[in-house]
Amino acid sequence: MGLDRRGFVKIVVGGVAGTLFTPVIWQSLDDVSIWSQNWPWIPRLNKGEVKAKAALSKLCPAGCAVKVKTVGGLPFAVVGNTANPMSKGGVCPVCAAGAQLMYSPARVKSPLKKVGEGKFEAIKWEDAEALLVEKLTALKGQNGKIAAINGDETGSAGEVISGLLAGLGNSGYYMMPGEKFVAEKGVKLMGGSGQPGFDIAGADLVLMIGADALDSWGTTVANQKAFAATRPTGAAATAKFVYAGPVLNHSAAVSDKFLPVPPQATAAFALGLANLLINAGAVSSASDFAEYKALAAKYTVEEVEKATGLKAESMKALVDLIKAAKSPVVIAGASFGQGAGALDFVAGASLNVLLGRVGSGMTLLPAAPKAVAGATSSDKDAASFLAEVATGKAAPGALIVYEANPAYALPQADDMAKTLGNIAFKVSFSTYMDETAALCDLILPAPHPYERFDDALNPYGVAKPTYLAGKPVVKKPVQDCKDPVDVLLGAASKLGLSLGFDTYADVIQAKAKALGADFDALAAGGIWTGEAKGGSLNLGASALAKVAVAKTDDKTLAVAPVSNQANGSATLATPPANLLTVRETELSGKDLIVQMNAATAKKAGVAEGNKVKLSAGKGELKARVHLNEGVAPGTVAVLLGFGRSAWDEFTKGKGDNVYKILTVSDEAGTGLKVWAGSTVTVAKV
Amino acid sequence: MAHGATKEFKVTWGMVIDLDKCTGCGACMTACQVENNIAPMVDASNKMRTLSWMLVFELSNKKSGAEAEVAYLPRPCMQCGNPACVPVCPVIATEKNEEGGIVSQVYPRCIGCRYCMAACPYHARYFNWEDPIFPKGMEKALSPSTSARPRGVVEKCNFCHTRFMQAKDKARQDGGNPEGLADGAYMPACAEICPTGAISFGDVKNKEHKVFDLAQGKDAFRLLEKLGLNPQVYYVSKREWVRKLGDNYAATGKPGAAKKHS
Ligand code: SF4
Ligand code: SF4
Numbered sequence: 001m002g003l004d005r006r007g008f009v010k011i012v013v014g015g016v017a018g019t020l021f022t023p024v025i026w027q028s029l030d031d032v033s034i035w036s037q038n039w040p041w042i043p044r045l046n047k048g049e050v051k052a053k054a055a056l057s058k059l060c061p062a063g064c065a066v067k068v069k070t071v072g073g074l075p076f077a078v079v080g081n082t083a084n085p086m087s088k089g090g091v092c093p094v095c096a097a098g099a100q101l102m103y104s105p106a107r108v109k110s111p112l113k114k115v116g117e118g119k120f121e122a123i124k125w126e127d128a129e130a131l132l133v134e135k136l137t138a139l140k141g142q143n144g145k146i147a148a149i150n151g152d153e154t155g156s157a158g159e160v161i162s163g164l165l166a167g168l169g170n171s172g173y174y175m176m177p178g179e180k181f182v183a184e185k186g187v188k189l190m191g192g193s194g195q196p197g198f199d200i201a202g203a204d205l206v207l208m209i210g211a212d213a214l215d216s217w218g219t220t221v222a223n224q225k226a227f228a229a230t231r232p233t234g235a236a237a238t239a240k241f242v243y244a245g246p247v248l249n250h251s252a253a254v255s256d257k258f259l260p261v262p263p264q265a266t267a268a269f270a271l272g273l274a275n276l277l278i279n280a281g282a283v284s285s286a287s288d289f290a291e292y293k294a295l296a297a298k299y300t301v302e303e304v305e306k307a308t309g310l311k312a313e314s315m316k317a318l319v320d321l322i323k324a325a326k327s328p329v330v331i332a333g334a335s336f337g338q339g340a341g342a343l344d345f346v347a348g349a350s351l352n353v354l355l356g357r358v359g360s361g362m363t364l365l366p367a368a369p370k371a372v373a374g375a376t377s378s379d380k381d382a383a384s385f386l387a388e389v390a391t392g393k394a395a396p397g398a399l400i401v402y403e404a405n406p407a408y409a410l411p412q413a414d415d416m417a418k419t420l421g422n423i424a425f426k427v428s429f430s431t432y433m434d435e436t437a438a439l440c441d442l443i444l445p446a447p448h449p450y451e452r453f454d455d456a457l458n459p460y461g462v463a464k465p466t467y468l469a470g471k472p473v474v475k476k477p478v479q480d481c482k483d484p485v486d487v488l489l490g491a492a493s494k495l496g497l498s499l500g501f502d503t504y505a506d507v508i509q510a511k512a513k514a515l516g517a518d519f520d521a522l523a524a525g526g527i528w529t530g531e532a533k534g535g536s537l538n539l540g541a542s543a544l545a546k547v548a549v550a551k552t553d554d555k556t557l558a559v560a561p562v563s564n565q566a567n568g569s570a571t572l573a574t575p576p577a578n579l580l581t582v583r584e585t586e587l588s589g590k591d592l593i594v595q596m597n598a599a600t601a602k603k604a605g606v607a608e609g610n611k612v613k614l615s616a617g618k619g620e621l622k623a624r625v626h627l628n629e630g631v632a633p634g635t636v637a638v639l640l641g642f643g644r645s646a647w648d649e650f651t652k653g654k655g656d657n658v659y660k661i662l663t664v665s666d667e668a669g670t671g672l673k674v675w676a677g678s679t680v681t682v683a684k685v
Numbered sequence: 686m687a688h689g690a691t692k693e694f695k696v697t698w699g700m701v702i703d704l705d706k707c708t709g710c711g712a713c714m715t716a717c718q719v720e721n722n723i724a725p726m727v728d729a730s731n732k733m734r735t736l737s738w739m740l741v742f743e744l745s746n747k748k749s750g751a752e753a754e755v756a757y758l759p760r761p762c763m764q765c766g767n768p769a770c771v772p773v774c775p776v777i778a779t780e781k782n783e784e785g786g787i788v789s790q791v792y793p794r795c796i797g798c799r800y801c802m803a804a805c806p807y808h809a810r811y812f813n814w815e816d817p818i819f820p821k822g823m824e825k826a827l828s829p830s831t832s833a834r835p836r837g838v839v840e841k842c843n844f845c846h847t848r849f850m851q852a853k854d855k856a857r858q859d860g861g862n863p864e865g866l867a868d869g870a871y872m873p874a875c876a877e878i879c880p881t882g883a884i885s886f887g888d889v890k891n892k893e894h895k896v897f898d899l900a901q902g903k904d905a906f907r908l909l910e911k912l913g914l915n916p917q918v919y920y921v922s923k924r925e926w927v928r929k930l931g932d933n934y935a936a937t938g939k940p941g942a943a944k945k946h947s
Contacts, residue, residue, distance in 0.1 A: 042816065042817065042832065042833050042834070042835050043819060043824040043827060044824075045722075045827055045829050045832060046827060047829065048829075050829065071828075074826065075826060076719070076826050076827060076829065077716070077719050077874075078719075079877055079878060080877070080878060080880075089877075090878075090879070090880030090882075091716075091878050092712060092880065093711045093715050096712045096715040096716050096878055097715050097719065099719065099826045100725075100823055100826045103821075103822040103823035103826055104820070104823075105820040105821065214708050215708055215710060224710075224880040224881045225880065225881070225882075227881060228880075228881040228882045228883075231706050231881075233703040233882075233899055233921055234898065234899045234902040234904070234905075248753050248754070248755055250708040250709050250757075252755075253708060253709055253754075253756060254705060254707070254708050254881075257751075258751065258753060259751055309750070310751065311751070478822065564710075564711075566710060576725035576820065576823070577725060578714075578715050579726065579729035580711075580714050580715075580723075580726075580729050580735055580737050581711030581714050581715065581741070583743065584732055585743075587730045589731070598749070599749075629745070629747070629748065629749035630745070630753045630755060633750075648820070649727050650725060650727060650729075654730075
C-alpha cells in the first residue's frame with residue numbers, strides 16, 4: 001500500500017475540517033473508513049473447535065491446576081479449573097499468560113553448543129546427548145566431580161537427578177534456595193521432622209510474618225481462595241488477616257492490619273509478641289517453655305520498638321486480636337520466598353506452639369514414598385555450594401542445571417555467575433534462554449509445561465500431603481525440545497546405570513502409584529491428598545537464644561526484595577502478556593524504581609526521582625527513588641525480577657537485579673547461609 | 686458535564702468489584718490482554734502508549750507506618766448508562782444500543798479522532814499508535830474471540846462481548862432464554878480468572894443474579910457518580926477512605942451515599 005489507512009484518513013479529514021458538523025460528510029467519511037480498513041497486515045485468527053484441557057501449569061513456583069483453552073488444538077488462553085480443590089478455579093497472573101509463553105521469543109529452539117563467548121551453535125539431539133554422556137563418563141565414579149542444581153522443589157525430576165548422581169558415585173545434589181529447605185531445618189531445631197504446612201482455610205486469624213502468602217508465598221492461589229472464602233462480598237468477614245513485614249505488599253493491601261517490620265527484625269517481632277502473649281497468660285506444655293519464657297522476656301515492648309519502630313499500642317492490639325481468635329495460625333517466611341534464616345522460621349513457628357496450634361493450624365507432613373530407589377535429598381542449597389566452589393572447597397568438573405537460574409537468582413549474582421562460568425562443563429535443561437543457560441556449554445531445550453508430563457508433590461505451604469500431575473496439552477512441542485528427565489534417563493542407560501524407568505511419564509505414574517493416587521484422574525485435573533502426621537514440637541528456645549538483631553547504622557539501609565508474582569520469578573522473566581502489570585512506580589523505561597519512606601529517604605539524603613546507586617559486597621544496583629509510606633523504616637524495597645541480561649527484547653536490560661546487592665551471612669548456630677535482611681549503602685548519582 | 690438521558694435496558698450487564706478482596710495481583714489484566722489479543726509492547730512502561738482495557742490502579746490513604754493502607758482498583762470500561770464518549774463520536778463508531786447496555790466500539794468505523802478518549806472521564810479508552818506486532822509465532826496463540834486492531838483506531842473494554850454472544854447462542858441451543866441468561870452463564874475473562882473472586886458479574890437488574898443485591902449494598906459506590914454518567918460498574922469497600930477516593934465528586938459529599946440504580 002502506498003498510502004496507509006491513517007495517512008488516507010488524515011488527508012480526507014484535513015480536507016473536510018471546515019464542514020465538521022454537516023452529517024453528509026460524516027456519512028461519507030464513515031464509508032471511507034470502512035473501505036480503507038481492509039487490514040491485510042493484521043494477524044488472522046485461528047479457526048477450529050474450542051476445547052479446554054486440564055493441565056498442571058508449573059510456570060509459577062507452586063504450580064496452578066488450570067484448564068488450557070485450545071482452538072483447533074492450539075492453546076490460546078488459560079482458565080481456572082473449578083473442579084480442582086486446590087486452585088478452585090483461580091489462576092495466578094503468570095499462568096494466565098501461559099499459552100503465549102509457549103511462543104516466547106526467549107525459548108531455546110534446539111540443542112545448543114557453546115562455540116565462543118556468548119556464541120552458540122545449533123546441534124542435533126543425538127550429538128547433544130552424546131556430548132552429555134561423554135562428559136559424564138569421564139567423571140563417573142569420582143565423588144565431587146559431578147554436581148547438579150535443581151530449581152524445581154516439587155517435581156519427581158529431582159529423584160531422577162539425585163538418583164543419577166548417586167549412581168555415578170556423586171553426592172553433589174543441590175536445591176535452589178527456597179522456603180521449604182529452611183523450614184525443614186527449622187522444624188528440626190524444634191525437635192520435629194518433616195515439611196511444615198499451614199491451614200489458612202481453617203484459621204480465623206492469619207498472621208503473616210514476612211510471608212507474602214496472598215501473592216508469592218506457598219500455594220498462592222489456594223491461599224487467595226482461602227482468604228476469599230472468609231470475605232464474602234457484601235457480608236461480614238469471618239477471619240482476620242494481619243501482615244507484619246517490610247513492605248505494604250499485596251498481602252498487606254487486603255489484610256485487616258499492616259505492621260511495618262524491617263526485614264532483619266522479624267524474629268525480634270515474633271519474640272516480642274510471644275512475650276506479650278505469655279504476659280497475657282499464654283502457657284505451653286512444651287519441654288522448653290521455661291527457657292523460652294525467659295528468652296522472650298528480653299523482648300520487651302521497648303526492645304521491639306527499638307528493633308522495628310512499632311509502637312506498644314500496635315503490638316497490644318495484635319495481642320488482643322490473637323487472644324480473641326479461636327484458630328489462629330502464624331506463617332513466617334522471607335518477603336520474597338528465600339534467604340531467610342531458620343531462626344526467623346522458628347521464631348514465627350514457636351508462636352503456633354505457644355498458641356497450641358501444632359497439628360491443626362500448623363501441620364507436619366509425613367515423608368513421601370520415592371519412585372526412584374536411589375534418590376537422595378539435598379542437604380545444602382545451591383548458594384552454599386557455589387560459595388564452596390568459589391573458595392576452591394568444591395571443584396566439580398561438570399554441572400547439571402535443571403529448571404534453575406543460579407546465575408541470576410542467588411545473592412551477589414555477578415559473583416555467582418562468574419563462579420558458575422568457571423566450571424569446566426555446564427549443561428542447562430531450560431525452556432528459556434536465561435542467564436544461566438547463556439553461560440552453559442550445552443543447552444538442552446526443555447518443553448513448556450503444556451508440552452510435557454510433570455508432577456508436583458507437596459508444594460510448600462500445603463497443610464496436607466498433596467499431589468498433582470499433568471500431561472501434555474499439545475501433541476508436539478513448539479520448539480525442538482525433549483523432556484529433560486527422558487534425556488537423563490537415556491544418558492543413565494548409556495552410562496550403564498538403570499534407574500528403573502525409561503521416561504518421565506513412567507516415573508510419574510510410579511510416583512502416583514506409590515502414593516496410592518490414580519494418575520489418569522490427576523492428569524484430568526484431579527488432586528490427591530493424604531493426612532498430615534501427628535507429632536509435637538518444642539518452642540525451639542535453645543536455637544532462638546542465638547537470635548541477633550542485625551544493626552543498621554545511619555549509612556546503611558536494610559534491603560527488602562519484593563516479589564510480585566506477575567513479574568515472573570527467578571526462573572521466568574516477566575512474560576510478555578504481563579508487562580502491562582508493571583507499574584510506573586516500579587519501572588520507568590530502563591530504570592528500576594526502588595521505594596522507601598520519606599523519613600528514610602531524608603536520612604539517606606535522597607529524594608523522589610533521584611537516581612541512586614545501592615551497593616553491598618561487590619554488587620551494585622542502579623535505580624530511581626520513589627517515596628512510599630508503606631515501606632518499613634530504615635528499609636529500601638526493591639522489586640525482584642528485573643535487570644535481565646538474557647531472555648528477550650521485552651525484559652533484557654530493563655531495570656536492575658536485586659540479587660546483585662544481597663549479601664550472604666552465616667546464621668548463628670544453624671550453619672545456614674542467609675541473605676534476607678542484607679544491608680546496602682545508598683548514594684545519589 | 687453530560688446530563689443526557691440514560692437509556693433503559695431490560696438487561697443491564699454490570700460488575701461489582703470488591704476492593705477489599707483485590708490483592709492487585711494483575712491476573713485480570715493479563716487475562717484481558719490474552720482474551721482480546723492485545724499485542725505485548727516492548728516498552729510497556731510507557732503508559733501513554735500501552736493498551737490496558739483493564740487497568741488496576743493503586744490507591745493510598747497517604748498515611749505512614751502502621752497507619753498506611755493501600756487498595757487496588759481494577760478499572761474496566763464502566764459501560765456508562767449515559768456515556769460521555771458516545772455523543773462526541775462523529776462517525777457513530779461507538780454506541781449504546783444493544784440489550785445489556787454494553788457500549789460498543791466498531792473498529793472499522795473509527796477514524797481515530799480520539800474525541801471519545803478526551804470525553805471519557807475514566808480514561809478507559811486507548812488509541813492504537815502502532816499496528817499490533819506479536820513476536821514471531823505468537824499469533825498462533827491468538828484468541829479466536831476478537832480480531833486484532835490496526836493502528837489509528839480507538840479501543841476499549843466491551844465486557845468480552847464475544848462471550849455474551851456465545852452465552853446467548855448456547856442458551857438458544859439448550860432451549861433456554863438468550864434474553865434471560867442464568868447467573869454465571871456469561872462472564873468476562875477478568876471476572877472468570879480473578880483468584881480472589883473480587884469481580885462479580887451479572888445483570889444488575891435481575892434479582893436472580895447476585896450482583897443485583899451487591900450493587901445496592903451499603904458499601905457499594907460508583908466512580909465519580911456526580912458526573913451522572915451512570916456507570917454499570919460498581920465497587921464495594923468497607924474502608925471509608927477508599928469510598929471517598931472513588932466518588933470524591935459525589936453530590937451529597939458523603940462517601941458511598943448516592944446509589945441511584947439505573
Ligand atoms: S485478578 Fe482479581 S485480585 Fe488480581 S488484580 Fe484483578 S481483580 Fe484484583
Ligand atoms: S467509561 Fe468511558 S469509554 Fe466507557 S462508556 Fe463510560 S465514558 Fe464511554
